[in-house]
Amino acid sequence: MRIVIGSDKKGLELKNKVVEYLTGLGFPVEDLTPEGDVDFFDASIKVTQAVLEDYENNKGIIIDETGAGPFMVADKFKYIICAELNDEHSAKMTRDHNNSNVITMGSGVIGEEVACKIAERFCVAKYSGGRHQIRVDMLNKMC
Secondary structure (H helix, E strand, O other): OOEEEEEOOOOHHHHHHHHHHHHHOOOOEEEOOOOOOOOHHHHHHHHHHHHHOOOOOOEEEEEEOOOHHHHHHHOOOOOOOEEEOOOHHHHHHHHHHHOOOEEEEEOOOOOHHHHHHHHHHHHHOOOOOHHHHHHHHHHHHOO
8 A cells, every 4th residue: 555645735734643543553654745835736646646656555635725726636536535624523424334535624624633533544444345336336437
């Protein structure tokens, strides 16, 4: 499993905290945040393309001010199932039921502790398959 993360300038501080937290837990985290004055669009493309290198195993996290913009960008790509998250339970459920491989969070929406817990839950949660595979197959046929 490869965990890639990126942010725009408004998500930079929170992204750095999430990277530090996940790394401290032993997760292999690769920060793909572009240098300079980064727009959420550029960060989202970089993370999404890295996840697509092995979309069944890689996981991506994108952080900006609201989480909405990166969500819209990531979900344009075939084989990317992205969720915009604000709580831990949804982080588990989006992996368990939807096999999501990318999540977005907003630095202006949630705090550091919640963001770190969301990221952890997303990284440890497993896809349960079964009856949920029908929906995942339908999502992957789109785009």
